[in-house]
Amino acid sequence: MSVLLDLLLLSSLWVFALLTLTALPLFRGVVFFILLGLMLALVWIRLDAPDIALAEAAIGAGITGVLLLDTLGHLHHRADQESSPIRLKSSRFWVALISSLSLAGLLLWALLDTPATPTMLAEQVARALPNSGVDHPITAVLLNFRSYDTLLEIGVLVVAILVGLTLADKDSAQLSLPKLPNPLLQACLALLVPLMLMVSSYLLWAGSKQPGGAFQAGAVLAATGILLHLSGFRLTLRTSERLMRAGLLLGFSVFLLVAASALIDGQPLLTYPDHLAGILILIIELALTLSIGLILLSLFTLPHFALPEQERPK
Amino acid sequence: MSSSAVIFSLAGIGLCAIGLFGFMLHTHLIRKLLAFNIMGSGVFLLLVGMAQRSGHTDPVPQALVLTGIVVAVSATALALYLIRRWLQLSGSTELPEDDRR
Amino acid sequence: MMLNAPIPLLMITPLAAAVICMLLSERSRLLVSFAAVLIQLLASLSLLLLLLQQGPITHPLGSWEAPLGIALRADGLAVLFVLMTSVVAGIAALYAALYLTPGPLRAHFWPLFWFMWAALNGIWLAADIFNLYVGLELLSLAAVGLVAFSGSKEALVAAIRYLLAALLGSLAYLLGVALLYGAHGTLSLSDLSQQMQPGVASSIALAAMAMGLLLKSALFPLHTWLPPAHGGAMTPVSALLSALVIKASLYILLRLWIELRIHELAPDASQLLGWMGALAIAWGGWMALRQTLLKRVVAYSTVAQIGYIMLMFPLLRADNAEASTLALQGGVLMVLSHALAKAGMFLAAGNLILCTGRPELSALAGTSQYRPLSIFGFGLAGVSLMGLPPSGGFSAKWLLLQSALASAQWWWIPVMLLGGLLSAAYVFRVFHYSFKEAENSDTFHRPGVGLEICALALSAASILLGFIATWPLHLLTLPDILPLAVLPEGSLEQSLELLQTPTYETLHGTSEQQP
Numbered sequence: 001m002s003v004l005l006d007l008l009l010l011s012s013l014w015v016f017a018l019l020t021l022t023a024l025p026l027f028r029g030v031v032f033f034i035l036l037g038l039m040l041a042l043v044w045i046r047l048d049a050p051d052i053a054l055a056e057a058a059i060g061a062g063i064t065g066v067l068l069l070d071t072l073g074h075l076h077h078r079a080d081q082e083s084s085p086i087r088l089k090s091s092r093f094w095v096a097l098i099s100s101l102s103l104a105g106l107l108l109w110a111l112l113d114t115p116a117t118p119t120m121l122a123e124q125v126a127r128a129l130p131n132s133g134v135d136h137p138i139t140a141v142l143l144n145f146r147s148y149d150t151l152l153e154i155g156v157l158v159v160a161i162l163v164g165l166t167l168a169d170k171d172s173a174q175l176s177l178p179k180l181p182n183p184l185l186q187a188c189l190a191l192l193v194p195l196m197l198m199v200s201s202y203l204l205w206a207g208s209k210q211p212g213g214a215f216q217a218g219a220v221l222a223a224t225g226i227l228l229h230l231s232g233f234r235l236t237l238r239t240s241e242r243l244m245r246a247g248l249l250l251g252f253s254v255f256l257l258v259a260a261s262a263l264i265d266g267q268p269l270l271t272y273p274d275h276l277a278g279i280l281i282l283i284i285e286l287a288l289t290l291s292i293g294l295i296l297l298s299l300f301t302l303p304h305f306a307l308p309e310q311e312r313p314k
Numbered sequence: 315m316s317s318s319a320v321i322f323s324l325a326g327i328g329l330c331a332i333g334l335f336g337f338m339l340h341t342h343l344i345r346k347l348l349a350f351n352i353m354g355s356g357v358f359l360l361l362v363g364m365a366q367r368s369g370h371t372d373p374v375p376q377a378l379v380l381t382g383i384v385v386a387v388s389a390t391a392l393a394l395y396l397i398r399r400w401l402q403l404s405g406s407t408e409l410p411e412d413d414r415r
Numbered sequence: 416m417m418l419n420a421p422i423p424l425l426m427i428t429p430l431a432a433a434v435i436c437m438l439l440s441e442r443s444r445l446l447v448s449f450a451a452v453l454i455q456l457l458a459s460l461s462l463l464l465l466l467l468q469q470g471p472i473t474h475p476l477g478s479w480e481a482p483l484g485i486a487l488r489a490d491g492l493a494v495l496f497v498l499m500t501s502v503v504a505g506i507a508a509l510y511a512a513l514y515l516t517p518g519p520l521r522a523h524f525w526p527l528f529w530f531m532w533a534a535l536n537g538i539w540l541a542a543d544i545f546n547l548y549v550g551l552e553l554l555s556l557a558a559v560g561l562v563a564f565s566g567s568k569e570a571l572v573a574a575i576r577y578l579l580a581a582l583l584g585s586l587a588y589l590l591g592v593a594l595l596y597g598a599h600g601t602l603s604l605s606d607l608s609q610q611m612q613p614g615v616a617s618s619i620a621l622a623a624m625a626m627g628l629l630l631k632s633a634l635f636p637l638h639t640w641l642p643p644a645h646g647g648a649m650t651p652v653s654a655l656l657s658a659l660v661i662k663a664s665l666y667i668l669l670r671l672w673i674e675l676r677i678h679e680l681a682p683d684a685s686q687l688l689g690w691m692g693a694l695a696i697a698w699g700g701w702m703a704l705r706q707t708l709l710k711r712v713v714a715y716s717t718v719a720q721i722g723y724i725m726l727m728f729p730l731l732r733a734d735n736a737e738a739s740t741l742a743l744q745g746g747v748l749m750v751l752s753h754a755l756a757k758a759g760m761f762l763a764a765g766n767l768i769l770c771t772g773r774p775e776l777s778a779l780a781g782t783s784q785y786r787p788l789s790i791f792g793f794g795l796a797g798v799s800l801m802g803l804p805p806s807g808g809f810s811a812k813w814l815l816l817q818s819a820l821a822s823a824q825w826w827w828i829p830v831m832l833l834g835g836l837l838s839a840a841y842v843f844r845v846f847h848y849s850f851k852e853a854e855n856s857d858t859f860h861r862p863g864v865g866l867e868i869c870a871l872a873l874s875a876a877s878i879l880l881g882f883i884a885t886w887p888l889h890l891l892t893l894p895d896i897l898p899l900a901v902l903p904e905g906s907l908e909q910s911l912e913l914l915q916t917p918t919y920e921t922l923h924g925t926s927e928q929q930p
Contacts, residue, residue, distance in 0.1 A: 010325040017352045021336035048371045096338035104331035113615035116367030119600035121374045124483045137373035148476045148485045152549045153381045160388035163560035164395050166523040260427050269423040270477040299391040364597025400571045
């Protein structure tokens with residue numbers, strides 16, 4: 001039974017992926033992409049990976065989808081004119097087809113040829129978990145055993161926002177979207193926003209024991225911000241630039257400070273003192289949640305200030 | 315042996331192939347970006363699926379995928395900034411002479 | 416206290432500098448950056464001293480031993496690359512401070528620059544294949560940002576092309592990581608080198624990783640993104656990209672090749688890399704000859720020089736320790752001398768463009784008469800790229816040549832000679848333009864003395880490298896990273912003893928005989 005469900009999921013993944021790439025107009029392709037993300041969230045649950053399911057739904061489908069849809073809003077009509085790319089006569093089509101089929105063949109070969117063995121790393125994680133300061137193995141890997149990866153990954157996120165800032169500075173034209181004076185919308189927001197903030201805090205708090213954590217919580221925070229933004233509340237980098245920048249960098253800075261503080265004791269980088277590991281991880285996660293929320297929100301709102309007014313449709 | 319893990323490893327392989335196909339086929343930059351994201355999801359599925367075929371959950375690849383998802387959204391956002399800026403300057407969503415190899 | 420811990424310092428300083436630069440005003444960004452460059456230089460020197468005293472150092476991050484945790488490791492090869500980065504990026508930073516006019520553009524340069532430097536150090540010191548992926552992504556995105564940040568149409572096209580290539584390359588690499596983890600259950604490079612069994616999954620994984628890395632290194636025919644990106648970026652950025660950024664993926668490739676013994680297991684793959692390198696030499700050189708823009712000439716020269724570096728791979732032979740050692744030495748020396756010479760050449764080209772105010776080669780007419788210093792900096796770097804004695808480029812090519820002879824792969828020799836001729840042709844072509852008579856008298860701008868000195872310092876360093884080639888090569892033996900275990904015990908020591916000194920004797924002995 002469960003095999004059938006899995007096979008159904010597999011085929012829907014492939015179909016949605018193909019539709020994402022071929023559906024015309026592009027808007028429908030993006031919608032299929034978001035559906036693909038939601039399907040993937042289900043797949044991750046089937047793979048016993050609820051943390052990834054949450055992140056996939058919130059970040060993979062949610063934030064990425066919003067970013068893509070927002071960009072589509074900026075496409076000129078003529079730029080949106082896209083002919084069907086599948087032309088059987090074009091050499092590009094055949095090169096792409098042959099490359100992708102050979103990739104699939106090679107990967108299949110590799111998969112079938114490799115025996116399934118339990119990984120010794122999972123055991124090591126389980127053994128070291130009591131000393132990690134948290135009870136949830138994935139949080140332990142992300143913020144303790146492999147915290148260095150996470151530190152650099154936040155760096156990647158900061159670089160993305162940095163490039164956004166760089167390009168946004170090119171025009172100083174500020175955009176004023178009309179506020180939506182819709183009473184129903186405001187009533188909904190009054191209900192939704194506190195709820196979303198609660199969900200975000202819960203995800204953060206839960207992260208030390210069960211699925212959840214800074215990334216998922218940050219994504220929900222960002223979604224709240226995007227909702228507010230779309231309904232006319234402007235919480236952006238331009239409002240109070242220094243403060244906003246400090247907020248964006250708070251998580252990275254706190255992480256970096258904790259990382260470096262180990263050097264004072266002569267310990268290797270990123271070592272937490274035994275009894276403080278739990279509390280330090282919590283502090284880092286709090287700061288990261290706030291910053292990830294702000295960064296993801298800014299990824300969305302920044303370009304709204306980069307485009308001169310006449311470039312915006314309507 | 316976990317059949318889910320095997321099935322979704324296969325799904326991952328399919329997504330990698332579909333993604334690569336789209337990435338090489340399309341000249342429209344946003345389609346290319348979609349293809350990149352599909353390929354990325356395929357790699358993530360393969361990473362977790364392959365490691366969990368013995369039926370045990372492995373937190374390490376799961377954590378790696380979480381890192382990978384954040385990296386992918388950063389790359390996507392950065393690409394969208396560049397594409398929008400290019401669109402604004404040139405009015406096109408394709409690169410010039412993209413067919414020339 | 417802090418200098419006792421150079422490895423963490425090499426990571427913390429650039430990351431902290433990036434954050435601080437984002438928070439401060441433009442003037443303070445400059446001051447912070449200078450301080451951080453100084454710390455980086457001191458830290459890399461103290462790392463060198465530590466290495467010489469204690470041998471290779473492993474730094475278990477978070478005090479968790481690999482494979483559970485991530486280790487950083489500094490062996491001779493890593494320290495060489497750290498030092499190269501400190502020298503080249505330090506001088507490029509000075510150049511950038513003088514080159515970029517005050518304003519938002521300059522303000523945005525510094526945080527991206529520091530993230531780039533952090534990623535480079537992270538990659539040199541990494542010993543974990545997934546961590547290398549994160550490092551590569553950080554490096555690529557920062558580099559793309561640096562290409563794009565002038566915001567012009569050309570810069571955007573170049574940046575988008577670069578980003579697409581870099582993203583595809585990273586994914587291919589990550590695909591390999593997924594397969595390797597699925598097959599071996601570890602991410603630590605040293606674990607992998609011990610446990611690696613030849614098998615289908617491993618071979619396909621390594622092929623995917625190699626493809627991704629080659630795309631990021633712009634090896635022919637995957638090079639098409641490079642010339643617009645390197646040629647179109649702002650001068651200090653061009654220098655950083657060509658000298659350092661592409662070396663990161665080459666470095667990872669070399670690490671994989673040696674530590675996972677690909678050179679033993681798949682000699683055919685090594686030959687393939689060599690042939691791609693040979694084509695890169697020919698194509699890059701030919702295209703450099705046909706460019707009309709000065710910086711494009713320099714960018715295509717990078718395509719050709721990557722080809723030279725690739726020649727090291729087929730010469731790393733499991734059955735021939737002498738040839739392997741010579742090849743590794745030659746290849747690494749090639750990387751170092753190219754880093755110095757190419758950074759110097761890009762900065763000199765930038766100065767020439769400042770002189771004439773136009774990016775075309777034809778605008779150079781008269782520069783050698785009125786701005787000999789700028790042309791001299793360009794020519795000095797050209798000497799090393801051409802491989803004329805006594806430059807670093809010469810020593811590198813000489814070692815590769817000897818290696819080709821020692822392993823009886825004579826066919827690489829004409830490739831190297833042809834490449835040298837092509838390099839000479841495109842460097843002299845630039846000279847030819849600069850020696851043309853200008854119609855009127857001195858109408859050129861005068862780039863600041865500081866800019867000239869930066870370019871000259873790097874070019875001169877690439878020449879100097881030829882005289883002191885022994886000591887960077889000595890670092891490569893800390894430890895000897897080529898696993899020569901296939902040889903019988905006795906012959907190993909013997910050949911190593913024979914190798915340590917005589918190589919350089921022959922090198923310098925012969926170089927003196929040349930006219």
